[in-house]
Amino acid sequence: RKHSRTLRIATSHLTVPFRSAPVHPFIDLPRVAPTIPGTVNMENPLSDDAPSSQTMSRAGQPVEAEPRSPIFDVLSLPFIPCNFTVVNPREVVATIYLGTVTNILETPGCVYSPCCGKEERRVTTAVQTVDLPNAKVVDANGSPVMVSAVLNYQVVAPIKAMFDVQNYRVYAETNVQAVVKKVVGSHTYNELKSETDTINEALKAQAQEKVTPAGIEIVALQLNELNYAPEIAASMLKKQAAGAMLEARTLIVAGAVQIATDAITQLETSSQISLTPEDKVKIVTNLLTVTCGVEETTPVITVN
Numbered sequence: 001r002k003h004s005r006t007l008r009i010a011t012s013h014l015t016v017p018f019r020s021a022p023v024h025p026f027i028d029l030p031r032v033a034p035t036i037p038g039t040v041n042m043e044n045p046l047s048d049d050a051p052s053s054q055t056m057s058r059a060g061q062p063v064e065a066e067p068r069s070p071i072f073d074v075l076s077l078p079f080i081p082c083n084f085t086v087v088n089p090r091e092v093v094a095t096i097y098l099g100t101v102t103n104i105l106e107t108p109g110c111v112y113s114p115c116c117g118k119e120e121r122r123v124t125t126a127v128q129t130v131d132l133p134n135a136k137v138v139d140a141n142g143s144p145v146m147v148s149a150v151l152n153y154q155v156v157a158p159i160k161a162m163f164d165v166q167n168y169r170v171y172a173e174t175n176v177q178a179v180v181k182k183v184v185g186s187h188t189y190n191e192l193k194s195e196t197d198t199i200n201e202a203l204k205a206q207a208q209e210k211v212t213p214a215g216i217e218i219v220a221l222q223l224n225e226l227n228y229a230p231e232i233a234a235s236m237l238k239k240q241a242a243g244a245m246l247e248a249r250t251l252i253v254a255g256a257v258q259i260a261t262d263a264i265t266q267l268e269t270s271s272q273i274s275l276t277p278e279d280k281v282k283i284v285t286n287l288l289t290v291t292c293g294v295e296e297t298t299p300v301i302t303v304n
Contacts, residue, residue: 085113090126092158095119104159123158123168127219132177136229137184143236144229145189149180149203150222157215165214175210176221179203184223192226199223249292256291260284 085105087093093105096119105111130151139145153172155161161168183203184192192199200222208218228236264280267273275283 083112083114085111085120087111090124092123092125092162094121094159094162096121101163106158121162123155123161125155125158127152127154128169130173130176131224132173132180134225135177135181137181139184139192140186140188143189143232145184145192146225146227146229147180147184147192148224149176150220150224151176151207152219152221153211153216154219155215156217160213160215168214168216171214172211172216176207176218179207179210180221180223182206189226189228192223196223252292256288259291260287263287 085093085095087105087108087110089108091108094101095103095105095113097117103111103113130153132149132151134146134148136144137147151173155168165171180203183199183206187195187199200220203221203223204218207221211218227233260283264275264283267283268275
């Protein structure tokens with residue numbers, strides 16, 4: 001009687017032994033480890049009571065609201081003025097009691113919510129604008145450029161924004177800035193300047209893939225400023241000026257040759273003047289000198 005007693009329930013096929021709690025500290029009884037949901041029995045991990053992989057892993061499961069315990073209402077009775085939650089327009093509020101989400105408030109207004117043990121998380125669903133700061137990026141040609149961007153985004157899944165990431169604002173800004181550096185680094189400076197629409201579409205598509213886990217939708221993402229880095233800005237400006245001057249000179253020479261050719265043709269067809277090859281050379285030389293010269297020139301014509 002002091003050590004143990006056995007209760008036998010007699011049935012046709014069943015006998016259940018029952019042991020009472022030990023009355024002596026040195027009695028050796030079989031110890032059964034407590035079963036905790038979501039854990040594995042290490043003595044027999046392949047047993048039938050071992051939870052499946054879906055039960056063991058809580059990551060990726062949607063957060064759902066559960067009923068609030070009445071004890072919070074009782075404890076909050078002395079603080080009636082504090083037992084209300086205000087929901088602003090374009091805002092979603094989640095109330096949490098001791099780690100359990102009890103309510104998701106989306107309708108603007110004032111809602112009764114006991115204050116004892118309460119935690120609130122708020123997310124705005126309005127469109128937000130972020131001016132990403134300047135960053136130095138090396139383009140496809142190896143030239144350092146300074147680039148910044150403007151990001152417009154909106155939270156479309158408030159539950160993900162509140163519980164799937166620690167801070168959805170920091171998450172969005174950090175990932176979008178990384179996307180900007182990646183896209184800018186894969187194009188040349190001239191492509192970034194000329195293919196603006198294509199670059200912006202690529203930025204938006206890649207940034208959307210990064211921020212989708214946080215319940216964010218990219219409304220617009222476009223480059224704001226794009227300049228060469230200060231250390232090479234002067235050299236690149238000279239290079240651009242030389243290229244522009246070369247294109248301008250090519251156009252001027254082509255036009256001057258066309259003007260000289262038309263002038264000789266008209267002189268020979270519309271007048272009785274006969275031009276020798278030497279006369280044609282002189283006319284062409286004077287016309288090219290006047291047309292292609294940088295400074296104002298005064299042609300000299302010899303008249304016999």
